[in-house]
Amino acid sequence: MRVCVIGTGYVGLVTGACLAHIGHDVVCIDNNEEKVKIMKSGQSPIFEPGLSDIMQSAISTGKIEFSSDLAAGVAHGEILFIAVGTPPLPTGESDTRYVEAVARGIGAHLDGGYKVIVNKSTVPIGSGDWVRMIVLDGIAERQNTLITAGGAPTYDKLPEITAQFDVVSNPEFLREGSAVYDTFNPDRIVLGGNSPRAIAMMKELYTPIVERKFATDPSLPPVPVLVTDLSSAEMIKYAANAFLATKISFINEVANICDRVGADVTQVAKGIGLDSRIGNKFLNAGIGWGGSCFPKDVSALIHTADDYGYETQLLKAAVSVNERQRLLAIEKLQQTLKILKGKTVGLLGLTFKPDTDDMRDAPALNVIEQLNRLGARVKAYDPIVSQTGMRHGLSGVLVETDAERLADGCDALVLVTEWQQFKNLDYAKMAQLMSHPVMIDGRNFLDPEIMVRAGFQYVGIGR
Numbered sequence: 193m194r195v196c197v198i199g200t201g202y203v204g205l206v207t208g209a210c211l212a213h214i215g216h217d218v219v220c221i222d223n224n225e226e227k228v229k230i231m232k233s234g235q236s237p238i239f240e241p242g243l244s245d246i247m248q249s250a251i252s253t254g255k256i257e258f259s260s261d262l263a264a265g266v267a268h269g270e271i272l273f274i275a276v277g278t279p280p281l282p283t284g285e286s287d288t289r290y291v292e293a294v295a296r297g298i299g300a301h302l303d304g305g306y307k308v309i310v311n312k313s314t315v316p317i318g319s320g321d322w323v324r325m326i327v328l329d330g331i332a333e334r335q336n337t338l339i340t341a342g343g344a345p346t347y348d349k350l351p352e353i354t355a356q357f358d359v360v361s362n363p364e365f366l367r368e369g370s371a372v373y374d375t376f377n378p379d380r381i382v383l384g385g386n387s388p389r390a391i392a393m394m395k396e397l398y399t400p401i402v403e404r405k406f407a408t409d410p411s412l413p414p415v416p417v418l419v420t421d422l423s424s425a426e427m428i429k430y431a432a433n434a435f436l437a438t439k440i441s442f443i444n445e446v447a448n449i450c451d452r453v454g455a456d457v458t459q460v461a462k463g464i465g466l467d468s469r470i471g472n473k474f475l476n477a478g479i480g481w482g483g484s485c486f487p488k489d490v491s492a493l494i495h496t497a498d499d500y501g502y503e504t505q506l507l508k509a510a511v512s513v514n515e516r517q518r519l520l521a522i523e524k525l526q527q528t529l530k531i532l533k534g535k536t537v538g539l540l541g542l543t544f545k546p547d548t549d550d551m552r553d554a555p556a557l558n559v560i561e562q563l564n565r566l567g568a569r570v571k572a573y574d575p576i577v578s579q580t581g582m583r584h585g586l587s588g589v590l591v592e593t594d595a596e597r598l599a600d601g602c603d604a605l606v607l608v609t610e611w612q613q614f615k616n617l618d619y620a621k622m623a624q625l626m627s628h629p630v631m632i633d634g635r636n637f638l639d640p641e642i643m644v645r646a647g648f649q650y651v652g653i654g655r
């Protein structure tokens with residue numbers, strides 16, 4: 193099928209490349225010319241495991257193209273994905289201006305055959321109908337331009353723009369760091385809409401994925417496809433993220449109690465996770481959830497409920513537990529080192545989770561800010577950020593090129609991100625290089641016994 197994906201970030205580029213990989217003809221549109229240039233050269237502008245490989249193979253088979261020409265993209269696609277960002281506004285609401293610009297742009301270029309416009313971006317509940325309205329506005333604006341182009345409006349000669357389209361909500365559940373895997377191995381596909389024609393086209397688009405033709409385990413039963421109305425699909429996305437974030441806040445609260453009573457949260461998580469009603473995933477206690485999705489999506493859902501006069505007590509509590517948790521590393525540093533002024537603290541990891549270069553709303557940012565405020569010097573080593581340099585606009589932190597340079601002269605290390613390579617560092621050597629070999633393991637990632645043997649004073653979260 194002919195697909196156009198508008199917005200080539202973590203979601204759009206992965207979606208476009210994966211759809212091309214399974215045989216569709218994809219045009220990816222982005223208004224960032226620099227990004228388009230990089231993608232045209234076969235490189236991925238983001239770090240996402242496996243993405244460059246499938247991009248390059250799709251480029252070589254001619255299945256994918258990159259452009260900043262929205263008109264050409266709209267003309268090409270039978271299915272048009274909107275995958276631009278919906279970042280948080282200071283109020284907590286979702287900023288939908290990029291979605292609006294794209295919907296208007298689609299309207300301005302829509303002509304001829306039937307198209308399905310897909311909301312892949314995470315958008316506030318009710319956005320499906322709103323996008324439809326903006327697309328119609330775009331069409332009307334175009335008509336107006338055409339009418340007035342020759343001078344005074346000639347309404348009696350209304351040009352015929354035969355635009356037929358439907359809007360579908362197709363929320364995305366991929367995780368950064370495993371986005372390509374998640375796209376080929378989804379737990380479910382959600383399609384919201386009331387047009388049987390549009391839903392049928394979406395089902396056809398996803399058939400190879402539903403039939404697990406590109407899955408790691410093709411013998412699994414087909415991927416469930418849930419068809420709902422627009423608002424329910426939009427709500428599913430928010431509810432899923434809010435549930436997962438609340439689950440992490442729950443285990444973090446349990447960890448804080450474990451710390452006080454002397455229990456080990458890693459064993460507690462194992463013990464409750466074996467109950468199939470609870471499940472063992474998303475029970476890793478640590479220094480809080482971050483990233484480009486959980487914080488903004490939970491805030492947006494709280495805001496939506498507020499708009500309807502409903503106070504979300506549970507979600508607000510999940511956020512407040514998280515805000516406190518994100519400063520727990522500072523509390524533990526103070527308990528261990530007492531005065532932080534004049535001390536040097538090294539951060540192992542900066543990104544909000546491993547296997548990504550994404551720093552949006554990363555807990556490391558809070559830790560850096562607080563340590564600076566308390567007069568400590570902050571250094572960091574991150575396998576990706578240390579390579580990409582200061583592109584992230586980090587301030588108040590010296591980014592080192594390796595873990596041993598990081599350890600050199602530090603009074604404490606804080607493991608912020610559980611990069612796999614941090615399992616096998618030469619911790620004995622690092623301990624020797626430090627002024628005080630203290631390790632605050634913010635992700636309960638390291639083996640306490642090994643760390644003690646390496647010469648560290650080890651402090652975990654709830655263990």
Ligand SMILES: NC(=O)c1ccc[n+]([C@@H]2O[C@H](COP(=O)([O-])OP(=O)(O)OC[C@H]3O[C@@H](n4cnc5c(N)ncnc54)[C@H](O)[C@@H]3O)[C@@H](O)[C@H]2O)c1
Pocket residue numbers: 198199200201202203204221222223224227275276277278290293294312313314315364365366367368484485
């Ligand atoms: N990042 C994730 O893991 C994830 C997962 C599921 C859902 N989502 C949702 O998907 C959406 C996209 O998130 P993301 O992380 O991929 O965003 P992103 O910021 O990485 O990418 C957005 C892209 O859209 C482009 N863009 C902005 N305005 C444009 C326009 N008018 N025309 C063309 N391109 C334009 C930007 O240049 C950028 O490349 C958001 O709503 C997000 O909540 C994200």
Ligand SMILES: O=c1ccn([C@@H]2O[C@H](COP(=O)(O)OP(=O)(O)O[C@H]3O[C@H](CO)[C@@H](O)[C@H](O)[C@H]3O)[C@@H](O)[C@H]2O)c(=O)[nH]1
Pocket residue numbers: 314364365366367368369433436440473474475476477478479480481482483484485486489544545
């Ligand atoms: O047991 C856990 C699991 C995660 N986290 C933290 O939670 C945050 C989010 O992690 P994760 O969900 O793995 O990453 P994202 O890429 O943000 O993915 C989430 O957000 C996406 C955007 O909406 C959704 O598509 C995904 O389904 C959803 O998992 C990170 O800071 C993690 O460190 C924990 O603290 N403990």
